[in-house]
Amino acid sequence: MRPEIYWIPCCPIGRLAIMPRPRAGDWLEEELASIRAAGVDVLVSHLTNDEMTELELQREPDICRAAGLRFVSFPIQDRNVPSSRERFVRFVNRVYASLQQDERVAIHCRAGIGRSSLTAASLLVKCAYSADEAYEAIAEARGITVPDTDEQRHWLKSATPHLRNSK
Template sequence: MTVIHALPVAGGILAIAPLPGSDGDYAGDLEHIHGWAPALVISLTTDVEMLAGGAQNLGAQLQDQGTRWAHLPIADFGAPDAGFADKWTGISGQALQALAGRGRVLVHCRGGCGRSGMVALRLMIEAGEAADEALERLRTVRPCAIETDAQMEWALAAPRGAALFLRHPQ
C-alpha cells in the first residue's frame, strides 16, 4: 500500500506519496487515498509514467470520488518549465485554500521524493513558513524530499506568505 507522508501545514494536512500502483496494487492504493480524503491531489508524473504504472485513469477516478485533481507533469528528476509556471498560480491557490480550510492536499510523483517534495516545500513557503524550517519539517517525514539543485531552486523561489490573502482578505 502506498505510504502517505503527511505533515500539518497552514491549518490543514499536506502530504507527499509515490504514484498509486507503484507497489503493484493500484486499486488498493486508490482506496487508501480515497479513505485519506484529500480535497486536492496534484499529480506531477508524466503521461508515460502514469501509463506504465497503470494509473492512466487516476484523474477521472479521483474526480468520480469527489476529489479535485490537477495534473502538472514534470519529467523525472526535473523542475518546472514555463508551461508549469503558467498553471501553478491557480493550482497553488486551490491547494492553499484547501489547507487554510483544514483540508488535505496530496502531491505525488513516481517515487514520492523529488518532484513531490519540491512542490510540497513550495506550498509550505507560500503558506508562510520559513524555508529552512519547512525543509527540515518536510525531510523529517520524507528524507528524500527534493533530489536536485533545480528542484530546490524552484521551491525556494516561492514568495513567502503568498497565501496571507486567504486568511486576511482586503
C-alpha cells in the first residue's frame, strides 16, 4: 500500500509534504520504507509520547534510521499549538535549513491536518506567504480544509513576524 503523502507544489525552497501518521504495528517497517521510496529524506513527527504508544509507533525513530530517513520529533498536543513560540521558531528554522539543502521533508501528526499543516504553513510563511495563503496552498494539496482549529490559524498569524525575522 502506498503511503498518503501530500506534496505542496508551491514550496519555493524544496520539496515539502504533509501526511497522516504512518501505519503502525506489523506495517511500520514497510510503511517507512515506502515513505523513503517516495522520495522523503526527513520525516517530522508531532506526535506526543502518549500518542506514539497509543498508535504503536514507539519504534518509528529506529525504523526510520534503518530505512534511511532522518527522524525529527517535535511533540505538540493534538488539536493544539506549540507550548513555546521560541522553541517552535528554532525548530522551524532547522527544518527550513533541511529544505534549503535540497532534502525532501514530510511532516506528520495524527491525521496530517492540524499540527502538520501548522508547521508546513510556518515554513511557507518564512518564504513570504501570508498565513492565509500558506494554509490555502496546503489545503489545495491535502484536499481538505486545514488546519484543525481556529487557534492554530490565529497562532500562526501571531507568530508570523517571529518566523520571518528569525534565522
